[in-house]
Every structure is written in structure tokens, then in C-alpha cells.
Amino acid sequence: MTRPVPHKTIVLTGASDGIGAAAARQLRSSSSSDRMILVGRSVEKTRAVAEETGAAWFTADFTRLDDVRTLAEQIVDVVGDGGIDVLANNAGGIFGDQTPTVDGFEKTMQVNHLAPFLLTNLLLPHLLKVEGAVINTSSIAHRLFGHLNVNDLDNRRRFSPNKAYGDAKLANVLFAKSLHTKFHADGLSAVAFHPGTVQTNFASDSSSIMRLLYRTPLKHLMLIGADKGGETLRWFIEGTPDETWFSGAYYDERRLTTKVNPQANDADLAEALWQRSAELVGIPAP
Ligand SMILES: NC(=O)c1ccc[n+]([C@@H]2O[C@H](COP(=O)([O-])OP(=O)(O)OC[C@H]3O[C@@H](n4cnc5c(N)ncnc54)[C@H](OP(=O)(O)O)[C@@H]3O)[C@@H](O)[C@H]2O)c1
Numbered sequence: 001m002t003r004p005v006p007h008k009t010i011v012l013t014g015a016s017d018g019i020g021a022a023a024a025r026q027l028r029s030s031s032s033s034d035r036m037i038l039v040g041r042s043v044e045k046t047r048a049v050a051e052e053t054g055a056a057w058f059t060a061d062f063t064r065l066d067d068v069r070t071l072a073e074q075i076v077d078v079v080g081d082g083g084i085d086v087l088a089n090n091a092g093g094i095f096g097d098q099t100p101t102v103d104g105f106e107k108t109m110q111v112n113h114l115a116p117f118l119l120t121n122l123l124l125p126h127l128l129k130v131e132g133a134v135i136n137t138s139s140i141a142h143r144l145f146g147h148l149n150v151n152d153l154d155n156r157r158r159f160s161p162n163k164a165y166g167d168a169k170l171a172n173v174l175f176a177k178s179l180h181t182k183f184h185a186d187g188l189s190a191v192a193f194h195p196g197t198v199q200t201n202f203a204s205d206s207s208s209i210m211r212l213l214y215r216t217p218l219k220h221l222m223l224i225g226a227d228k229g230g231e232t233l234r235w236f237i238e239g240t241p242d243e244t245w246f247s248g249a250y251y252d253e254r255r256l257t258t259k260v261n262p263q264a265n266d267a268d269l270a271e272a273l274w275q276r277s278a279e280l281v282g283i284p285a286p
Contacts, residue, residue: 008034009084010237011075011123013116014091015057016040018200019137021049022230023088023237028053031238037075039091062091062115063101065281072122083130084123086237089116089172090137094165094206098155105280106154108161112168113153117175118281124183131187133247134179135236138172138192139165140252143261146170148269150276161206170261173250174270175277180248181270182286189241193251197222198229 010027014020015038024038036055040046043059050057058074060067075084092112099107105114120127120134127134145166153171155164172192179190203214213222232253241247250260263269278285 008086009037009079009082010034010086010088011037011039011084012086012088012090012237013039013119014137015055016042016045016049018202018226019195019198019229019233020088020090021045022226023090023233024049024053024055024230026227026230026234027237028055030234037078039071041091062111063103063107065101065103065110065115065118068115068118069122072119075123076126079126082126083132084126085130085132086135087120087123087127087132088135088137088233088237089120090135090233091116092137092168093201094141094161094203094210096161096205096207098159098164100154106156106159106164108164109153109155109168109171112165113171113175114277114281116172117277118283120175120179121278121281121283124188128183128186128188131189133241134176134188134190135233136172136176136190136192137195137233138176138250139169140194140197141166142169142173142194142264143259146261146263148174148263148273150269150272153276153280162210170263171273171277173260173264174266174273176250177248177264177267178270178274181267182274184247189247191236191241191245191247191249191251193232193236194253195229195232196224196253198226199223200226200229 038055038057060071101110145162176190176192203211
């Protein structure tokens with residue numbers, strides 16, 4: 001019996017838990033001939049989801065940019081000369097007090113933005129090869145708490161877990177827009193979305209007030225299930241850019257919305273963020 005030829009290669013980060021794990025399970029049921037490469041931080045959790053879904057898997061801790069560089073090499077080894085049809089940058093979360101990573105950056109900004117920015121750039125040739133798509137799991141928090149200063153991405157001057165998270169999720173929106181601006185003419189598409197307020201492991205490491213919503217019985221009243229969040233992520237992953245969703249846009253779940261942080265429409269800020277992020281992670285900016 002010949003094995004079915006995979007027709008899409010999907011790289012999904014944050015696949016070991018929550019929304020990402022739910023999406024991975026659903027993708028396996030709906031698109032069984034696609035090749036999934038799952039990325040998590042915990043070896044045990046990532047292996048468990050990968051075994052359940054028959055996917056390839058790797059682990060990387062996004063608080064270490066060297067892990068991200070190794071991860072990109074491992075993914076490139078798997079895809080060889082082939083392309084990556086979808087990169088879903090879903091790993092992330094809200095954390096505690098201002099903590100520097102081994103790379104010297106504030107943890108929330110690194111895990112949610114700098115690490116996926118680096119990973120995406122390292123995988124870009126493979127994404128461009130097949131006119132692929134980059135999907136950033138952002139958050140409504142970008143609008144509620146974000147106000148970016150590219151000269152202070154670490155929020156050294158005024159830190160709170162919510163502000164750091166809002167800024168990082170705003171960076172996800174701006175990064176998707178920049179990818180669209182720079183590469184859509186070459187066939188690459190990019191989008192950012194809020195997955196809903198979802199009952200997951202989110203905020204478990206945080207001192208944010210959001211912990212109350214996610215980690216107390218309130219969650220049963222206020223939050224949707226992880227499967228629902230996974231369905232939204234799956235909808236973007238399986239969708240056809242510019243038919244199912246528009247490249248360069250931000251969605252509130254599946255709804256195209258103009259309710260965004262005003263900074264999300266600032267093209268100069270998007271470009272400045274790209275330049276600064278490239279400088280920080282040590283890659284050339286196009
Ligand atoms: N839940 C919500 O209501 C909500 C709302 C808006 C946006 N979001 C966004 O949705 C995405 C998924 O979150 P979730 O709700 O599914 O939360 P979750 O259950 O906590 O899952 C988070 C995922 O990110 C991974 N991750 C966390 N820190 C990491 C690190 N340092 N390095 C590498 N991977 C790391 C986790 O890996 P391990 O489990 O292996 O540690 C896990 O796979 C996040 O980007 C989050 O900001 C969530």
C-alpha cells in the first residue's frame with residue numbers, strides 16, 4: 001500500500017496545550033493527508049499530542065532564541081527542498097513580573113513576538129516557495145492594553161503584565177501586516193486574529209488580574225472551551241487566503257473587524273517594529 005502524499009505542510013507552535021493542541025487534533029481529523037509539524041515547550045505534552053495525531057514534533061523554549069534557531073534548522077531538515085504552506089505562530093501567553101530572558105529581553109515580548117518573528121524569518125524561504133501563509137494568534141488585549149514604543153519594547157519605563165501582553169499581541173498584528181506589505185506580491189499571505197476568550201492553561205504563570213478570569217470558577221461562566229478556540233485557529237489554517245480570510249487583516253474570531261488599536265493601522269510603526277525586531281534578534285531586515 002502506498003502512503004498518501006501530504007498535500008500541505010503545516011507548522012503549528014503552541015501545539016502542546018490549549019488552543020493549539022485542540023486545533024492539531026481537529027486538523028488530523030479533517031485533513032489527514034496534510035503533514036503537521038507540532039511545536040511545544042514541554043517534551044511530555046508535545047509528544048503526547050504528536051503521538052495522538054501522528055505528527056512530527058519538536059520542542060523549543062521561546063525564552064531562548066538559540067532554541068528558536070535550532071528549531072528552524074530542525075524544521076528545515078524535515079521539509080528539505082519542500083515548502084511550508086502554513087506557519088501558525090500560536091505559542092504565547094501572559095506572564096508575571098518583568099523577567100529578562102537569557103537573551104536579555106522581557107519575557108512576554110520575546111515569547112509572543114521576538115521568537116515567532118525570528119522563526120518566521122528563518123522559515124521565510126520555505127513559505128515563499130509555495131506561496132504560504134503565516135497565521136498569528138493575537139488577542140483582543142492588543143486593543144485593550146497595547147501601546148507600543150519600539151524604543152522600549154521591554155517596557156522598562158512602565159511595566160505591567162497586561163501592558164507587556166497587550167504590546168506583544170499588538171506586535172503580532174503589526175508583524176502580520178508587515179509580512180503582507182513586504183511579501184504578498186510574492187504570494188505570501190499573513191493574518192492575525194483573536195481566538196475568543198478560551199478556557200485553557202492561559203494565565204497560569206501570571207500575576208495579572210486576568211488570572212481571576214482564567215483560574216477561578218468564573219471561567220465556567222465567562223470562557224469558551226478550548227475546542228472552540230481550536231476551531232477558529234483551524235479555520236484560518238485550512239482557509240484559502242483572500243477567499244476565506246484577507247491577508248494583512250485582523251480578525252476577532254472569524255469576524256473581520258475595524259475595532260483595533262489605532263496603532264495597528266500605523267504603517268510607519270509596523271516598519272519601525274520590523275527594523276527594531278530584526279536588530280534585536282540579529283537578522284538582516286529586507
Ligand atoms: N486563552 C485565551 O483566552 C486567549 C485569548 C487571546 C489570545 N490567546 C493566545 O492564544 C495562544 C494560545 O494560548 P492558549 O490559550 O492555548 O494557552 P495555553 O493553554 O497556556 O497554551 C500555550 C501554548 O504556548 C506554549 N508556550 C508557552 N510559553 C512558551 C515558551 N516559553 N516557549 C515555547 N512555547 C511556549 C505552551 O507550551 P507548553 O504547554 O509545552 O509549555 C502551549 O503550547 C497564545 O498566543 C495566547 O496569547 C489566548
